[in-house]
Amino acid sequence: MILGKTTEYALSVLAYMATRSQDMYPAELLHRELKIPRHYLRRLLTDLSKKGFIASSRGRNGGFVFARELSMINFAQVIDAMEGEEAMNICLLGFTACIVDKPCAMHDLWSDARSKMAETLKNTSLADLREKYLNDKG
Amino acid sequence: MILGKTTEYALSVLAYMATRSQDMYPAELLHRELKIPRHYLRRLLTDLSKKGFIASSRGRNGGFVFARELSMINFAQVIDAMEGEEAMNICLLGFTACIVDKPCAMHDLWSDARSKMAETLKNTSLADLREKYLNDKG
DNA sequence: ATAAAATGCTACAAAAAGGTAGTAATTATG
DNA sequence: CATAATTACTACCTTTTTGTAGCATTTTAT
DSSP: OOSOHHHHHHHHHHHHHHHSOOSOBOHHHHHHHHOOOHHHHHHHHHHHHHTTSEEEEOSTTOEEEESSOGGGOBHHHHHHHHHOGGGGTOOTTHHHHHHHTSSOTTHHHHHHHHHHHHHHHHHOBHHHHHHHHHHHHO | OOSOHHHHHHHHHHHHHHHSOOSOBOHHHHHHHHOOOHHHHHHHHHHHHHTTSEEEEOSTTOEEEESSOGGGOBHHHHHHHHHOGGGGGOOTTHHHHHHHTSSOTTHHHHHHHHHHHHHHHHHOBHHHHHHHHHHHHO
16 A cells, blocks of 8 residues: 555545535535545545645634645645655655665655656645636636 | 555565576575565465476475476566456556546546556566666675 | 475464444434 | 534444464474
8 A cells, every 4th residue: 555545545535625615615515425435544644734725714614724825735745744745755664664774765866756656746736726627627 | 555465575586586596485584584474475486386487396495487488588578477468558647537527537647657667677577677686796 | 314404384372454233322303 | 483404523343454362283302
């Protein structure tokens, strides 16, 4: 598994919210639309609130909205928040092989590909996603 | 986690074997050198045998050796074998978001970075690793 | 032969991830 | 004020992954 299921759910939710134009997204709606297990989703949403990506409002007509500008949320941030900082910087040969022999022999060979991936994730915000989505549609 | 622990172990083992020059690698040696839990490693090695990367010989003086030329084993193959074919081709927004809206809005933006990563993994063999390792040392 | 050094196999335990259920707290609306 | 709609919290269950234990089997060296 490249990313955990929970991280995929998180990206799904944020991507969905970023590409629509409602002013409130209740858990139940997201559950229906994205087919993410109801209760599990609820916990995920709470978690995403605590992490500052979205904000919740309780009570009738409550739900979730973005807590910051779409342009201020990029994919690397989300993945970091969900998987831990190391996830993207990990040595593909495992720490052991990497540390034992000092600089992991593959770091050079891979750093290009890896850093390109990392840059792409860092440089792509939810605003970019929204823009692309709306353009592709119209 | 980007790759499962077991996959990292597998890469560690193969990388270790590829960069040394013994003609036999018993599990116990790999356990000592790589600090991978003894019994878990044993199962992993059996698994790697069944998958055709290495071959085992039992009995005294037994152990593991590569089952094919180093140049015939690349990193993509190992990752595929350990994580399943889909691991590298997965849609980062999760299948749901991807399918609901037909072509996932991000596929274009990411396909570059992702395919570069995939190519690198496919084009890098254990022979390349060995060569680089021995050059860096000497 | 026998003992030592290996792998193969099977069953189980522990930890992490994923998923379910229900109650409490909060808020808008009639 | 009462009710309905909503999030917050807590506890528990299931599945997958990781790790442990031990015995059976194979091979080599003495």
